[in-house]
Amino acid sequence: MxxxxxxxxxxxxxxxxxxxxxxxxxxxxxxxxxxxxxxxxxxxxxxxxxxxxxxxxxxxxxxxxxxxxxxxxxxxxxxxNHCGGVVSESLVQTLAAEGVNLPPKVVQRGIECYALNQDVGTVEIATPLNEKRIAAVYRGNGPRQSEPLEFIGxxxxxxxxxxxxxxxxxxxxxxxxxxxxxxxxxxxxxxxxxxxxxxxxxxxxxxxxxxxxxxxxxxxxxxETRKAFLCEFPLGRKEIENRLGAALQIFLLDMPGLKFAGLIPKGDLATMCVIGENIDEQLIEAFLEAPEVKRCFPDGSVPPHICHCFPRVNTRxxxxxxxxxxxxxxxxxxxxxxxxxxxxxxxxxxxxxxxxxxxxxxxxxxxxxxxxxxxxxxxxxxxGRFLFAVTRQVQKWRFLRRAVLNMTAAEQRRATGPRRMSSVLWDVFTGSAPYKEVLLNTFHPAYVATLTWHIMLSLVIGVFSFGSRGQR
Ligand SMILES: Cc1cc2nc3c(=O)[nH]c(=O)nc-3n(C[C@H](O)[C@H](O)[C@H](O)COP(=O)(O)OP(=O)(O)OC[C@H]3O[C@@H](n4cnc5c(N)ncnc54)[C@H](O)[C@@H]3O)c2cc1C
Missing domain, CATH: 3.50.50.60 (FAD/NAD(P)-binding domain)
Known part of the structure; x- marks a missing residue:
């Protein structure tokens, strides 16, 4: 066309x-x-x-x-060019409509699902409609110590x-x-x-x-810009295949200033990308020490990375x-x-x-x-700013984190039926839909009712476990 x-x-x-x-x-x-x-x-x-x-x-x-x-x-x-290298579903499709089809030698890996990692558990969110159109790419030609690529950035x-x-x-x-x-x-x-x-x-x-x-x-x-963080872990193809597969790991942790963090599997490397308000060495250290992050790596410990940078990201x-x-x-x-x-x-x-x-x-x-x-x-x-403010509250309160996890897990277990929370999370994390569309989806009466039910359930569980663990 x-x-x-x-x-x-x-x-x-x-x-x-x-x-x-x-x-x-x-x-x-x-x-x-x-x-x-x-x-x-x-x-x-x-x-x-x-x-x-x-x-x-x-x-x-x-x-x-x-x-x-x-x-x-x-x-x-x-x-x-300092970037996570995730090309959104909507962009892959739009470029294809323009006659620009990303060839296999550019796509390092097709992302098939997201794994949402929280302290209350992990849930995998499959692509809506089981499409596999998100592409993980290199913007350049990989870090200096990576294997020479047959791919191009x-x-x-x-x-x-x-x-x-x-x-x-x-x-x-x-x-x-x-x-x-x-x-x-x-x-x-x-x-x-x-x-x-x-x-x-x-x-x-x-x-x-x-x-x-x-x-x-x-x-x-x-x-307006903010500092972000990127680093590359040389896990090797086999380990990436076995441990991460085609799943992009997302972390929703209660850390002030942290907006978004993801671990993106590519060829023989995984790219860690952290975006937030006050990203500095201290926050990154605390983030990499978090159990939710460690358990994504072999033997439950974060290996040394082979390169890192603090690029800026446009925020306004x-x-x-x-x-x-x-x-x-x-x-x-x-x-x-x-x-x-x-x-x-x-x-x-x-x-x-x-x-x-x-x-x-x-x-x-x-x-x-x-x-x-x-x-x-x-x-x-x-x-989007409003949605991230709401996400911040979910990050902050354990009962909300648990409610989101349980609602998503219940949807993912079902073979059929609408997956409203999964879609909202998918669109927020992938950027595949405009923020306005995401917000409108959260107004659906069935979404509001199911989430309210899971929040109440989570509060009850929280009341029973509060005394023993003393968590928020
Ligand atoms: C940590 C992080 C992770 C990100 N992850 C993703 C992601 O997963 N997916 C996504 O879609 N977006 C992501 N982004 C955003 C994405 O990287 C940018 O929005 C995108 O690269 C912008 O493209 P651009 O062409 O405007 O600028 P850039 O990609 O920055 O390209 C600018 C180019 O200009 C060149 N240049 C600079 N100065 C000069 C000069 N004086 N003379 C000549 N050339 C010059 C540079 O060499 C560079 O090649 C991420 C950003 C950050 C910081």
Whole structure:
């Protein structure tokens, strides 16, 4: 399916109008226009791929240069983009509808279920409808000490797609942007770079580049971010197969500041990913010492990891991520709260490419046609914040943890019938559905009634066991 067929059916006229208006002196792309994409992660590469495909469809000849210093073929930090590497179900499907089918050499493992680990027990949640569409991928080429991969990383794969469509990859770091009369100058530390009609900033939030954008005085203020934690455990294929299989381990523990933690099985490694409010060495140490975490590893003890990092994660949208001839996409603009960041990169990349092709490249074009996509993501994130506040209460109170576990376990034991708590947990943990949809599912009378029943049951059990154990 071509991009024009997908959801831009009537926009060929829009593209032609944009080209015509350029002749009248307005800001839009024309034959020979040059576009600089700063950063070749998922947002930058997908933007380039979509824009080149749209240009091909309307017969426009443009040049795209993707500035990206990382070689995603390298093992270790030089090839890594710091991420858990879970590609959500909805994104796998959306990309397939765009004609981008993740090949087996990119998918390290298909995730078949989630195991929810709590102090009150563990329950496995099978994919709704027993589909196996979540993909665990490497963003780079694995840690330095990992086995050489026959696989290729996700970022390399999408960058190759953009290159095959005609994008030029420039293996350079960009140090700054300068506004010219009729364009944008891209500056690299070695004095190279060039002049472009449009600059698309897709550097993510783990780069110093955004600090320099302030100097352009375009009213942009970067996204709010928080520190996260990632590390890789070399468990070996056999151990991963036997112990973790195709299950992603999720931890719902009573630790202040901890929002989400998961252990993701890949080739011969398992990636631990911890996201929260005040992630530091101390919290990570306490987390790795938790019995719920230890019991996921061989002999019930956490082995040494071979690499770790504290990358930043976007937790609130940037302010005004656009100006004449400049647009910020992916993490530098807006993304989904704590989940599906690659999905957020896809959505903002596509919205920006559509705006550039079918409307124009002025501040007003981005405000009218690009910003609504960011606003929609951010307003869904506000619902996500509420859901995480509720999840925090579940983390905090043992009787609630037990009620959630029991309700989920009862649903998973049933061969048929609705699995409402399982679906809510699945969607919150995988990011497969918008937070709004998750919230609406919790209003269902049957969900409310069953949960209330399990909470009451759990309170009764708690009263009987309180004296002996003294737990909350
Ligand atoms: C701990 C953690 C776990 C996560 N887990 C998941 C997950 O499991 N699933 C998921 O969907 N999302 C996850 N995310 C979020 C996801 O990583 C991001 O949302 C996503 O990578 C954003 O893509 P991007 O292209 O905007 O930025 P990035 O992926 O950060 O890519 C930016 C690119 O720009 C390049 N760059 C930076 N500065 C410059 C410069 N000055 N010049 C040229 N190039 C430059 C970088 O080298 C990089 O390749 C996680 C994030 C964190 C922190």
């Amino acid at each position: 071509s991009i024009l067929d997908a959801d831009d059916g009537g926009d060929l006229a829009g593209a032609l109008a944009a080209l015509q208006s350029d002749e009248e002196g307005e800001l839009s792309l024309h034959d020979g226009s040059r576009v600089a994409v700063i950063g070749g992660g998922p947002a930058g590469s997908l933007f380039s791929y979509f824009l080149l495909q749209m240009a091909e469809n309307v017969g426009l000849e443009i040049e795209i240069n993707i500035f990206e210093p990382r070689h995603f073929t390298h093992r270790g930090a030089a090839g890594c 996700f970022d390399r794969y999408v960058q190759d797609l953009a290159e095959q469509k005609g994008a030029r990859i420039v293996r350079k770091l960009v140090s700054g942007l300068q506004r010219l009369g009729g364009g944008i100058r891209v500056l690299c530390p070695d004095g190279s770079g060039g002049d472009f009609d449009l600059a698309v900033v897709a550097t993510g939030v783990n780069s110093h580049f955004l600090e320099g954008v302030d100097g352009l005085e375009i009213g942009y203020s970067g996204p 949208s940037a302010v005004k991520p656009f100006a004449d001839r400049i647009v910020m996409i992916g993490d530098t603009g807006t993304t989904r709260l704590y989940k599906d960041g690659i999905g957020g990169a896809y959505r903002t990349a596509k919205a920006a490419a559509r705006t550039v092709m079918f409307s124009g490249i002025s501040e007003d074009d981005f405000r009218q046609h690009y910003w609504p996509t960011c606003e929609k993501i951010e307003s869904d994130n506000n619902i």
